Amino acid sequence: MSQSAGSSAAVGEVSTTLARPRFGKVLVFGVGLIGGSFALALKAAADVDEVVGFGRSLASLRQALALGVIDRVGANAAQEAVDADLILLATPVGAMAEVLTRIAPSLGPQAIVTDAGSTKSDVVAVARAALGEQFARFVPAHPIAGAENSGAAAARQDLFAGRKLVLTPLPETSPTALARVRDAWALCGADVRELTPERHDQIFAAVSHLPHLLSFALVHDLAQRDERDLFFTYAASGFRDFTRIAASHPEMWRDICLANRDALLGELDSYRAELDRLRAALAAGDGARLEAVFDVARTARRAWADGVSGAATGSAGDSR
Numbered sequence: 001m002s003q004s005a006g007s008s009a010a011v012g013e014v015s016t017t018l019a020r021p022r023f024g025k026v027l028v029f030g031v032g033l034i035g036g037s038f039a040l041a042l043k044a045a046a047d048v049d050e051v052v053g054f055g056r057s058l059a060s061l062r063q064a065l066a067l068g069v070i071d072r073v074g075a076n077a078a079q080e081a082v083d084a085d086l087i088l089l090a091t092p093v094g095a096m097a098e099v100l101t102r103i104a105p106s107l108g109p110q111a112i113v114t115d116a117g118s119t120k121s122d123v124v125a126v127a128r129a130a131l132g133e134q135f136a137r138f139v140p141a142h143p144i145a146g147a148e149n150s151g152a153a154a155a156r157q158d159l160f161a162g163r164k165l166v167l168t169p170l171p172e173t174s175p176t177a178l179a180r181v182r183d184a185w186a187l188c189g190a191d192v193r194e195l196t197p198e199r200h201d202q203i204f205a206a207v208s209h210l211p212h213l214l215s216f217a218l219v220h221d222l223a224q225r226d227e228r229d230l231f232f233t234y235a236a237s238g239f240r241d242f243t244r245i246a247a248s249h250p251e252m253w254r255d256i257c258l259a260n261r262d263a264l265l266g267e268l269d270s271y272r273a274e275l276d277r278l279r280a281a282l283a284a285g286d287g288a289r290l291e292a293v294f295d296v297a298r299t300a301r302r303a304w305a306d307g308v309s310g311a312a313t314g315s316a317g318d319s320r
């Protein structure tokens with residue numbers, strides 16, 4: 001995809017020295033699965049001077065350093081922001097306001113700020129409030145790639161390869177900043193799309209946030225029972241598929257649910273109504289109704305899986 005820095009043309013070809021895209025000094029706040037994978041992928045594909053990592057725990061930042069995910073552990077975010085070129089927020093969404101407030105006063109004129117949060121309207125609102133006149137260089141983003149695993153040790157250079165990445169630019173977003181962030185994610189291998197923040201949050205309430213809530217709820221319900229060990233002993237692959245995401249990070253999902261509360265409540269109500277209809281059919285012994293519902297769901301699920309497997313976005317059991 002990208003050429004090595006300084007690659008020279010073969011004899012007889014027009015001599016062109018194609019430099020790798022330059023990203024200068026990159027700060028990553030939250031060097032976990034997503035921030036760490038972004039750092040690895042961008043360093044592999046672009047000319048990055050250094051990646052400086054910030055986080056809550058020195059131990060996990062040291063681990064990220066030892067793994068080569070970051071080049072340096074940052075000590076003073078405000079100072080490091082002065083000459084940073086690209087700043088990625090990859091903390092849980094509830095922590096982003098505090099990070100933005102810390103760096104806002106010292107951002108240099110070259111700095112572009114982006115995020116990887118799973119919700120967008122809330123992140124846009126806190127960025128607008130914290131950055132004020134500098135909000136134009138904030139480019140909201142959400143990689144649709146991940147896993148139930150957390151931390152820098154789970155980071156992978158190819159996490160975003162072939163996966164969708166949604167940008168939710170605003171009318172005031174700087175076209176230059178937007179192009180740079182689009183380029184950065186494309187260099188990480190992502191298939192970059194655009195939505196409005198509101199549309200993004202509606203869609204992801206239905207296809208991501210609700211399924212995680214349901215999975216947590218099912219496992220929680222079973223885990224409260226006296227006979228849980230016996231029940232879990234007999235759980236098979238259907239249970240494994242349905243509940244893989246209940247092993248996801250509780251703090252991250254607390255923040256996502258609260259940030260997208262209205263849309264998630266709407267989806268939860270819709271799902272409860274569906275469950276009520278199924279319950280009524282079951283209580284009435286209405287097998288035809290149950291089978292009709294299962295049939296529509298099976299057809300839709302198979303069509304979706306066939307469609308996405310062609311686009312390399314994962315299949316059932318693929319935890320990416």
Ligand SMILES: NC(=O)C1=CN([C@@H]2O[C@H](COP(=O)(O)OP(=O)(O)OC[C@H]3O[C@@H](n4cnc5c(N)ncnc54)[C@H](O)[C@@H]3O)[C@@H](O)[C@H]2O)C=CC1
Nearest residue numbers: 030032033034055056090091093095117118146147150151
């Ligand atoms: N896990 C996934 O599959 C995906 C997650 N996301 C989003 O990406 C973001 C990061 O998620 P992951 O990388 O999975 O989480 P993670 O738990 O692997 O990493 C988050 C990192 O942020 C640090 N952190 C927490 N609070 C902080 C604070 N106040 N200041 C600085 N650092 C702080 C943690 O110590 C941790 O190193 C979240 O906003 C999440 O919604 C987006 C797409 C997929």
Ligand SMILES: O=C(O)C(=O)Cc1ccc(O)cc1
Nearest residue numbers: 118144145146147148319320
């Ligand atoms: O683990 C999984 O399958 C996921 O669904 C990962 C994921 C989690 C949060 C996101 O915002 C996007 C993707």
